[in-house]
Amino acid sequence: MPRMKVLLISLAFVAIIGSLGAALYFMMKDSGDKPKSSHMARALAFRVGFSILLFVCILVAWKLGYLRPTGIPLQG
Known part of the structure; x- marks a missing residue:
């Protein structure tokens, strides 16, 4: 199950x-027409x-318990 979460x-x-790459x-793209900006905005x-x-x-x-934090525990 952990592999599925990571995947x-x-x-x-x-x-x-x-x-982000599609927007870039x-x-x-050097076409100079209006639709390129709409494609970029959509991306x-x-x-x-x-x-x-x-x-x-x-x-x-996290709230449902499927993910648990594994950081360094706080020491009081």
Whole structure:
């Protein structure tokens, strides 16, 4: 099960980076027409939306106990 969590989170990060790359491609494409900006805006909107969705999913998984923090415990 831990491998599945890592795989899903990794795939989400790859999708986010891919969307950012697509936006860069559409920004740098030298066509000079209006649709390129709409393609770029759509790619950036997808990246922002997917980032928010990933963050919410991680918070829900933590709250439900599917993910547990493994950092250094606080010493009082």
